[in-house]
Amino acid sequence: MRKILGISALLLVVCVVTAALSNSFLSAYNLENLIRRTALFGIISIGVAFVIVTGGIDLSVGSVVCLVGCGVPWLLTTHGWPVPLALMMAVVASVGIGLFHGLLITRLRLPPFVVTLCGLLLYRGITRGFTRDQTVGFGAEFKGLRLLSTGEIPIPFVSGFSIPAPWIFLLGVAIASAVFLNRTVYGRHLLALGSNEQAARFSGINTGRMTMLAYVISSSLAGLGGLLFVLDVNSAQPVDFGNFYELYAIAAAVLGGCSLRGGEGTIVGVIVGAALMQVLRNMITLVTTHNNIEFAIIGAVILSGVVADELVRRRLRRA
Amino acid sequence: MTSPLLQAIGLTKSYPGVHALKGVGLTLQRGEVLAVIGENGAGKSTLMKILAGVQTPDTGSIEVDGRLVELPSVVEAQGMGIALIHQELNLADNLDVAANIFLGRERVRNGLIDTRRHLAEAKVHLDSIGLDVDPATPVGLLSLGQQQLVEIAKALSVDARVLIFDEPTSSLSSGEAANLFRVIRELRSRGVGIVYISHRLGEVKELADRVVVLRDGENAGELQRSEIEHGVMVRMMVGRDLSQFYAHVPQSPGPVRLEVEGLRTAAHPEHAVSFRVHAGEIVGVAGLVGAGRTEMLEALFGVTPAVGGSVRVGGVASRPASPEEAIAAGLALVPEDRKRQGVILQMAVRENVSLAALRRDSRRGFVDRAREEGLAAAMISKLGIKTPSDRQVVQFLSGGNQQKVVLGKWLALKPQVLLLDEPTRGIDVGAKHEIYRLMEELAKEGVAILFASSELEEILGLADRVLVMHEGRITGELSREAMTEEAVLHLATDTVEAG
Known part of the structure; x- marks a missing residue:
């Protein structure tokens, strides 16, 4: 709870500062865009948070975004697949990837870092292979499908501002995830195994199955994210689509209070974390003249957040 | 009369919300095994940590050989010849015995670790406590009992004169424990002072020359060799009589x-x-x-x-x-x-x-x-x-x-x-x-x-x-x-x- 308050306060500060420095920050267009990006990144961040809660890590998120984000338009336009079939394929690929990671991690006991690092290389390489590194996109077609991401839901009695469609997806994913994690037996089992895998196993929890589930959730939400991302931007280049997204997702989860040691994390925190990441990026674009220091600023802010958190924690422990 | 090897006077220590020690004293002579017993929370661990320099007391003083000393850190305590053998052993499993013994103060020749000298010196220390293992063996391959002896050898290699044992037998078999007792007696005969913390009153009775009982952060009494007896110790620790410690009533077995x-x-x-x-x-x-x-x-x-x-x-x-x-x-x-x-x-x-x-x-x-x-x-x-x-x-x-x-x-x-x-x-x-x-x-x-x-x-x-x-x-x-x-x-x- 304290962590969420802290990160929310930081988000507010960054918003206020950006609004003060830039006139366009509070414009409807910018805010809508910001909310859309937050929703998209929020979805993949929640996925990765499930893995982090078990004490694992998923570095393949960005490449899964790339695989699905490039694969779906490729199937639809280059190969003319019907929409349901292409979407089905995306689901099979994302779930399959999660199962594949989970099996390697639980059965062969390989470290999650290594397994998903290889995944990061694999899925991007595969995507660049089958697309022959060519940009894929929808052009002027599939307007209906693209509404899933580009659509806007008007707010009654408010004109000039509407809710971007991905926000609805985020809301659905977030509510389902929060209920799952906090109210169901399986969510409790997941938290227990993240805190102490041995004790969880000794208590009769099928820790292998729960770990697999976490990786499946992560890659599935990465797949959903990839689809929504490409529907939003219309075209994707396999060489860099989704690049570094795993790091944005992990950073959002950690900022939002997930401990990389496992067993700790809240969905609300992850969303606030994702929002903070996006507002920071937005601030850099609006306020500074050079985008190329984006990473440096994001790195510095995250680092100071984590350091502040640790210092506060120590102060509390001593008090 | 010569001054005692180690003396603690009026030690107090508080943590937020807890008075861990409220003026505890303790005296250790050369060549003596002093057992410190007490229930959990009685202050044993805090006392040991203070003596070993892991923590500093709020008030009170510590004397070694009659001279007032400050023990702000483990290094200082070791410099005074005081070493703590932890309950959980602090050895690097993947390093060999000799490397563990000299960890942190490696002997160096031409800027490189002098492995040959390590092995030779380690052998001497191991022999002195009767541990017959090759100093080139990785510690992870030794039994827990052997690992503990390596810890002791490590302490002796820095000329420790006071050894503090914190529940040393909690994960040893009886055979290994017996061997540890043999080593402790041997050290005692060489004039080393031993502080021995244990929940196992049987081994306290077997080993100790004197017993200090702590209760709720205070000295609850002291027993000389001839007075050490199970019931007495329990009574002093809990402050009441546990007359029926084991009250086993056999049931008629069912299916x-x-x-x-x-x-x-x-x-x-x-x-x-x-x-x-x-x-x-x-x-x-x-x-x-x-x-x-x-x-x-x-x-x-x-x-x-x-x-x-x-x-x-x-x-x-x-x-x-x-x-x-x-x-x-x-x-x-x-x-x-x-x-x-x-x-x-x-x-x-x-x-x-x-x-x-x-x-x-x-x-x-x-x-x-x-x-x-x-x-x-x-x-x-x-x-x-x-x-x-x-x-x-x-x-x-x-x-x-x-x-x-x-x-x-x-x-x-x-x-x-x-x-x-x-x-x-x-x-x-x-x-x-x-x-x-x-x-x-x-x-x-x-x-x-x-x-x-x-x-x-x-x-x-x-x-x-x-x-x-x-x-x-x-x-x-x-x-x-x-x-x-x-x-x-x-x-x-x-x-x-x-x-």
């Missing part, structure tokens, strides 16, 4: 609950074990460390599935391949390593107690919070778990209360057979007594209890029967009438067959 036939564990596949436990019976499993007790219990519980044999629980055949299956069959295990296998330290009492029963008590996959709360409340009152609320994080409970949480988790499932592995390790006298009482109560309710313990006293006091193991086999079984320390040790060391 067979656990039937093990030719069970072979992955650790000792060449030996098959067979035995039965009846409802209401308490059966002890004795043996030295490495005898295969934990392996047997873990095979029964499906942690490391057995490789052969049959297990019947309540007449139903079931050889569990996972704890999940074992629990479904009606088994429960209070594991050896409470903090790593028993409780989830970061979770609340309520969540720990409900963990195993959570799925049974759920409604369509959702946690039934009312039932969970009810269960936690029931277990807290039934087991007498001392906690401010069921929301308290288990980490902040004492060892004894943590163990009760583990018990509560299993009692929620009403198991037919309760397996316990070292159920009272590292918990204080009062809490031990309560665990014994609970085991008795469960037996009375018809649970079949099988418990492994390294504390012979506990087995003799509590068990209806004892199975004695040696290197993966059951070398014998003794009824309550035939159970004596000698008979058990005989079987545990398998001297019948060997001699």
Whole structure:
């Protein structure tokens, strides 16, 4: 709870500062865009948070975004697949990837870092292979499908501002995830195994199955994210689509209070974390003249957040 | 009269909300084994940490050879010749013995570590305490007892004159413990002062020249060699009389609950074990460390599935391949390593107690919070778990209360057979007594209890029967009438067959 308050306060500060420095920050267009990006990144961040809660890590998120984000338009336009079939394929690929990671991690006991690092290389390489590194996109077609991401839901009695469609997806994913994690037996089992895998196993929890589930959730939400991302931007280049997204997702989860040691994390925190990441990026674009220091600023802010958190924690422990 | 080797006067130390020490004093002479005993929370660990320079006292003074000293850090304390042998050993498993002994103060030649000199010097130190291992052996390959001796050799290599032992035998077999005692006596005869902390009053009686008793952060008394006696020590520690420490009332055994036939564990596949436990019976499993007790219990519980044999629980055949299956069959295990296998330290009492029963008590996959709360409340009152609320994080409970949480988790499932592995390790006298009482109560309710313990006293006091193991086999079984320390040790060391 304290962590969420802290990160929310930081988000507010960054918003206020950006609004003060830039006139366009509070414009409807910018805010809508910001909310859309937050929703998209929020979805993949929640996925990765499930893995982090078990004490694992998923570095393949960005490449899964790339695989699905490039694969779906490729199937639809280059190969003319019907929409349901292409979407089905995306689901099979994302779930399959999660199962594949989970099996390697639980059965062969390989470290999650290594397994998903290889995944990061694999899925991007595969995507660049089958697309022959060519940009894929929808052009002027599939307007209906693209509404899933580009659509806007008007707010009654408010004109000039509407809710971007991905926000609805985020809301659905977030509510389902929060209920799952906090109210169901399986969510409790997941938290227990993240805190102490041995004790969880000794208590009769099928820790292998729960770990697999976490990786499946992560890659599935990465797949959903990839689809929504490409529907939003219309075209994707396999060489860099989704690049570094795993790091944005992990950073959002950690900022939002997930401990990389496992067993700790809240969905609300992850969303606030994702929002903070996006507002920071937005601030850099609006306020500074050079985008190329984006990473440096994001790195510095995250680092100071984590350091502040640790210092506060120590102060509390001593008090 | 010469001044004492080590003297502490009026030490106090407070942590937020706790007065750990309220003016404790202690005197140690050369060539003396001084035992420090007391319940958990009595202040033993704090006192030892202060003497070893791990922590600094709020007030009070420490003198070495009659000179006032400050011990702001471990390095300073070691410089004064004071070394602490930790309860959990501080050795690097992957480094060899010699490298561990010289860790942090490596001998260097031409800028490189002088390995040859390390090995030679290490050998001298090892020989001096009679540890016959090659100094080039990786520490991870040594037994716990041997590792402890390496720690001692390490302390001696810095010319330690005061050695502080914190529960040194808690994970040693009786053979290893006997060897440790031999080394301690040898050190004593060389004039080294030994401070010895232990919960095991038997070994205190055997080893100590003098006993200092702490209670609630204060000196509760001192006993000279001739006065050291079990009942007296217990009385001084708890401040009251525990006249019936073991009040075992044998139940008339009911039907067979656990039937093990030719069970072979992955650790000792060449030996098959067979035995039965009846409802209401308490059966002890004795043996030295490495005898295969934990392996047997873990095979029964499906942690490391057995490789052969049959297990019947309540007449139903079931050889569990996972704890999940074992629990479904009606088994429960209070594991050896409470903090790593028993409780989830970061979770609340309520969540720990409900963990195993959570799925049974759920409604369509959702946690039934009312039932969970009810269960936690029931277990807290039934087991007498001392906690401010069921929301308290288990980490902040004492060892004894943590163990009760583990018990509560299993009692929620009403198991037919309760397996316990070292159920009272590292918990204080009062809490031990309560665990014994609970085991008795469960037996009375018809649970079949099988418990492994390294504390012979506990087995003799509590068990209806004892199975004695040696290197993966059951070398014998003794009824309550035939159970004596000698008979058990005989079987545990398998001297019948060997001699």
